[in-house]
Amino acid sequence: MNKTILTLVAVVLLFNCSTAQKVTPVEAPKVVSTIDKSDIKASMIKALEWQEAHPIFAISPTDWTAGAYYVGVARAHKSTNDMIYMAALKNQGYWNNWQTYKRLHHADDVAISYSYIYIDMKGGRRNFVDLEPTKKFLDAHLYDDDNWKAGTDKSNMGKTILWWWCDALFMAPPVLNLYAKHTKQPKYLDEMHKFYMETYNQLYDKEERLFARDMRFVWQGNDKDTKEPNGKKVFWSRGNGWVFAGLALILDDMPTDYEHRPFYENLYKEMADKILEIQPEDGLWRTSLLCPESYDHGEVSGSGFHTFALAWGINNGLLDKKHTPAVKKAWKALKACQHEDGRVGWVQNIGAFPEPASADSWQNFGTGAFLMAGSEVLNLD
Amino acid sequence: MNKTILTLVAVVLLFNCSTAQKVTPVEAPKVVSTIDKSDIKASMIKALEWQEAHPIFAISPTDWTAGAYYVGVARAHKSTNDMIYMAALKNQGYWNNWQTYKRLHHADDVAISYSYIYIDMKGGRRNFVDLEPTKKFLDAHLYDDDNWKAGTDKSNMGKTILWWWCDALFMAPPVLNLYAKHTKQPKYLDEMHKFYMETYNQLYDKEERLFARDMRFVWQGNDKDTKEPNGKKVFWSRGNGWVFAGLALILDDMPTDYEHRPFYENLYKEMADKILEIQPEDGLWRTSLLCPESYDHGEVSGSGFHTFALAWGINNGLLDKKHTPAVKKAWKALKACQHEDGRVGWVQNIGAFPEPASADSWQNFGTGAFLMAGSEVLNLD
Amino acid sequence: MNKTILTLVAVVLLFNCSTAQKVTPVEAPKVVSTIDKSDIKASMIKALEWQEAHPIFAISPTDWTAGAYYVGVARAHKSTNDMIYMAALKNQGYWNNWQTYKRLHHADDVAISYSYIYIDMKGGRRNFVDLEPTKKFLDAHLYDDDNWKAGTDKSNMGKTILWWWCDALFMAPPVLNLYAKHTKQPKYLDEMHKFYMETYNQLYDKEERLFARDMRFVWQGNDKDTKEPNGKKVFWSRGNGWVFAGLALILDDMPTDYEHRPFYENLYKEMADKILEIQPEDGLWRTSLLCPESYDHGEVSGSGFHTFALAWGINNGLLDKKHTPAVKKAWKALKACQHEDGRVGWVQNIGAFPEPASADSWQNFGTGAFLMAGSEVLNLD
Structure with a gap:
């Protein structure tokens, strides 16, 4: 996206802010004081079944x-031990022949390996999962030369580091972390930390405690800075969801005595506080975190990731239990975005900055976020 | 099918004509004056979902x-822009590895490429679709020698031209036409026209304005001619549906200034008039167009193709809007053949001449015809 | 499983016997005097649809x-001729590329070929099914040397014969029998009989007329013998179901004049009598046939196989029609274990001896047993 397009985006944002249309979820969330666990499980299974019946990529x-979808399925299995999830996981791994996607320098293309490693850890049969393609990818990803690492890519997105966009912090680091744990090779964790810090240093806004999606959204202090219609910085809900949920995934499997663990715990806490501070009244975050009026409806992929990460923090002692009601509210609102047949709606389509969703808009990664949220909400008190 | 068998068929037809059993659709069509577009869309999605859950070939x-099924899915996507169709299209193309089927001289085996080309035109990602197998097929199909082209095949079906059966006019010509447009190579269109004319000259009955299925059904004026029990020629509903729907597909993507376009427009109009003339009272065509009493129930694959072609003509100015009620009536009757769970019933099984269907009989190409019909009825005002 | 584990199992069994918890099916079976065939067919289709939507292995x-699942699908097709089953059969065969699984000495890995041979016999198109991998497997399985045949495997399970566990009598013999019939090569049937007798001689308990699962459960008359809490021998319901249903499959396609046919008919009758004798009041067999109180609930995989075999015997004159009510009662109880959405519950998970099931526990082979049962109950008058 070049600056002309960004300007257009800003105009659109402006227009939307001024005409802020209020879109309602599939059905209005009912006020319920407690959460019925069998109800959560049923919602999750319906989401899985609908998504498996509607393969998309x-x-x-x-x-x-x-x-991202199968991270959600893996977490649902980890939380419920229901073999309906493991059956889906094994099925995709088998037919995908345990392959990553092909661009070895691109964090996106190894995200699928989280599910492969998980299956290998839980799925039982020896020699069923083939982690060789994952190992080859990770080694090439970490150690081979490429334009991004070398800083020779001239994109205005700032492709001068390996993980130059915040989504990458969900795609590769949890895989490296889990692979390090599963194969007992801490070097993969150390490498993860090295590249993680690069991204943190470039994209984390310490004042706002949120991540810019990429360098286009990092202010340089001049009049070319991309602004929301309300004058604030652009912080994308899903983009921050990728980072925040990724942090929970990483911490979940990182050794408790790992020397850099305090950095991740601290970052988790900073983001958790911020995400809670800006949670909208109805429980779901808007696609633009600091300009919620741009598209004034809850968006499910970002909100699902936030809900997962917050609930995980409560369940694992990193977040005070007093935030439980806020998380439950978010889950109830997420559930209200699920159609009767299981489809998870209100998911912003593939993109790189705030755009609207609709009751019917869906994507597998949105279903994944929904499953992740459910998997941890299930374990609240 | 040799003549002995044809005689047997005639006997069966006769028997059926005399005992004409009236079969009713799943539920009787209700008389509705207007068509609810969201209702059409919902029916189409249910048809897609059922079919995707019941893969058949x-x-x-x-x-x-x-x-044929995925032509229907492509048209549904073109008309609605609903990504549920594109997801299904991409999924099949990916797992089919963008391959045609294998008999390079056989029009049937390239029908799948219509969907591949469509995905390449609409699906976005560069290098996602591989059209190389399609190109190889088309080049071999058009330019390589074979028995059919050479006229050395001794079948009584008249396999003395490339496209010796009328179904072929749906299978290959729309693919050649779309490929010519997409790759900007008019030579494929010119070749299409050349072979199309051969089939037209052999199988089109100018008096009846319908196509014989193959040479077995073209009268030679002697007592070996295949007759319906009522003494008329055998014109198969689905066979003519292949031609008629194929014409709409071709015209939809043929350059407006193509020199032979008037031929196709004229043929379209002749067939449209005839198909409208013989539309049964309840809206759906019988499997034997000129002997409807043979199997006196609406058949969905042929009727779906007719409905698609007629609606397309109205939507594109080739057919008078006064025919809109007839087309809407057909759609309502088609919809009445859909089961509650989405299955499209009343589809004649794979065959080559009129045979009966039942409420439960289904085939993917029947679902495709249903989707094609819906995709154009949706655009009737 | 070594003896320590077996002891543990015995303790668990003891505990369960004394605290016999009564688990109820999904819904209580209603007392119905006749069986509605369209209702059976609808249940079978729902089971197939749910299972196809939830692939597992x-x-x-x-x-x-x-x-085992696709044996059920094949039998459902044979019984109903509904192409919904053939579509599923062809789809799996195509995508499995007509391969067996890979351990050529292991009966389990050729069970899938039953469906391949069936498709080739019924599916129509020449050269569609590739039986070459099946042939290669069978030849290696019968004629190659291996540790089991040689008796050099030191397992306490008694892996000193080719088919050392009773499940094997379902996995390989019906395939060999059907392959011999289809390819008109009786030598495969003769080889089957040779290895069948080995298993029969090792595992069949003539007094109890049931099969031990493997040598761990064959009493040697000392205090290391594995006993149920009530002091009886361990006879696993599913294990005997494999043998009993396998016998019906074999007899169904074995030449009526085959010299060893009387052996199989006699064994069938002995087991049928025993299975009927011990049928629980509510119609479904418990996982432990002689200690039903261990897990006092009907289990569907074993019961499905028993019901199939019994109904087959009545339909084929090997069993007196007076047993029809018992078989119908079993079917009604099986049906009560099916969820509203089609899932067949109360299936014991993968195992090798009696373990409990639950309303939600499912497996594809359980669905297969359900389909097998329905396919024969459908033919009871």
Whole structure:
């Protein structure tokens, strides 16, 4: 996206802010004081079943969209131990022949390996999962030369580091972390940390405690800075969801005594506080976190990731239990975005900055976020 | 089918004509004056979902049955822009590895490429679709020698031209036409026209304005001619549906200034007039167009193709709007053949001449015809 | 499983016997005097649809779990001629590329070929099915040397014969029998009989007229013998179901004048009498046939196989029609274990001896057993 397009985007944002149309979820969330666990499980299974019956991908069944979806399926299995999830996981891994997607320098293309490693850890049969393609990818990804690492790519997105866009922090680091744990090779964790810091240093806004999606959205302090119609910085809900949920995934499997663990715990806490501060009244975050009036409706992929990460924090002692009601509210609102047949709606389509969703808009990664949220909400008190 | 068998068929037809059993659709069509577009869309999606959940093919997922089905899915996507259709299209193309089926001289085996070309035109990602197998097929199909072209095949079906059976005019010509447009190579269109004329000259009955299925059904004026029990010629509803719907597909993507376009427009108009003239009272055509009493129930694959072609003509100015009620009546009757769970029933099984269907009989190409019909009825005002 | 584990199992069994918890099916079976055939067909289709939408396997889509499931689908097709079953059969065969699973000495890995041979016999198109991998497997299985045949395997399970566990009598013999018939090569049937007798001689308990699962459960008359809490021998319901249903499959396609046919008919009758004798009041067999109180609930995979075999015997004159009510009662109880959405519950998971099931527990081979049962109950007058 060049600056001309960004300007157009800003105009559109402006227009939307001024005419802020209020879109309602599929059905209005009912006020319920407690959450019925069997009800959560039933919603999750329906979401899985609908998604499995509607296979979708951007460019391959091994791409990041499937990767994110099957992280959700893996977490649902981890939380419920229901073999309906493991059956789906094994089925995709088998037919994908345990392959990553093909661009070895691109974090997106190894996201699917989270599910492969998970299956290998839980699925039982020896020699069923083939982690060789994952290993080859990770080694090439970490150690081979490429334009991004070298800083020779001239894109205005700032492709001068390996993980130059914040989504990448969901795609590759949890895989490296889990692979390090599963194969007992801490070097993969160390490498993860090195590249993670690069992204953190470039895209994390310490004042706002949120991540810019990429360098186009990092202010340089001049009149070319991309602004929301209300004058604020552009912080994309899903983009921050990728980072925030990715942090929970990483912490979940990172050794408790890992030397850099405090950095991740601290970052998790900073983001959690911010995400809670800006949670809209109805429970779901808007696609533009600091200009919610742009598209004034809850968006499910970002909100699902936030809900997962917050609930995980409560369940794992990193977040005070007093935030439980806020998280439950978010889940109830997420559930209200699910259609009767299981489809998870209100998911912003593939993109790189705030855009609207609709009751009917869906994507596998949105279903994945929904499953991730459910998997941790299930474990609240 | 040799003449002995044809005689047997005639006997069966006779028997059926005399005992004409009236079969009723799943539920009787209600008289509705207007058509609710969201209702059409919902019916189409249910049809797609049921069909995707019940994969079927004659000999391969790339054969003509899948080819015709995915033409329907492509048209549904073109008309609605609903990504549920594109997801299904991409999924099949990916797993079929963009292959045609294998008999390079056989029009059936390239029908699937209509969907591949469509995805390449609409699906976005560069290098996602591989049209190389399609190109190889088309080049061999047009330019390589074979028995059919050479006229050395001794079948009584009249396999002395490339496209010796009328179904072929749906299978290959729309693909050649779309490929010519997409790749900007008019030579494929010119070749299409050349072979199309051969079939037209052999099988089109100018008096009846309908196509014989193949040479077995073209009268030679002697007592070996195949007759319906009522003494008329055998004109198969689905066979003519292949031609008629194929014409609409071709015209939809043929350059407006193409020198032979008037031929196709004229043929379209002749067939449209005839098909409208013989439309049964309840809206759906019988499997034997000129002996409807043979199997006196609406048949969905032929009727779906007719409905698509007629609605397309109205939507594109080739057919008078006064015919809109007839087309809407057909759609309502088609919809009445859909089961509650989405299954499209009353589809005659794979065959080559009129045979009965039942409320439960289904085939993917029947679902394709249903989707094609819906995709154009949706645009009737 | 070594003896320590077996002891543990015995303790668990003891515990369960004393605390016999009564688990109820999804819904209580209603007392119905006649069986509605369209109702059976509808239940079978729902079971198929749910299972196709929830693909599962232990290690590969060609493994024994899929093998047993698709035997059920094949029998459902044979009984109903509904092409919904043939579509599913062809789809799996095509995508499995007509491969067996890979361990050529292991009966489990050729179970899938039953469906391939069936498709080739019924599916129509020449050269559609490739039986070459099946032939290669069978030849290696019968004629190659291996540790089991040689008796050099030191397992306490008694792996000193080719088919050392009773499940094997379902996995390979019906395939060999059907292959012999289809290819008109009686030598495969003769080889089958040779190995069948080995298993019969090792595992069949003539007094109890039931099969031990493997040598761990054959009493040697000392205090290391594995006992149920009530002091009886361990006879696993599903294990005996494999043998009993396998016998019906074999007899169904074995030449009526085959010299060893009387042996199989006699064994069938002995088992049928026993299975009928011990049928629980509510119609469904418990996982432990002689200690039903261990897990006091009907289990569907074993019961489905028993019901299939019994109904087959009545339909084929090997069993007195007076047993029809018992078989109908079993079917009604099986049907009560099916969920509203089609899922067949109360299926014991993969195992090798009695373990409990639950309303939600499912497996593809359980669905296969359900389809097998329905396919024969449908033919009871």
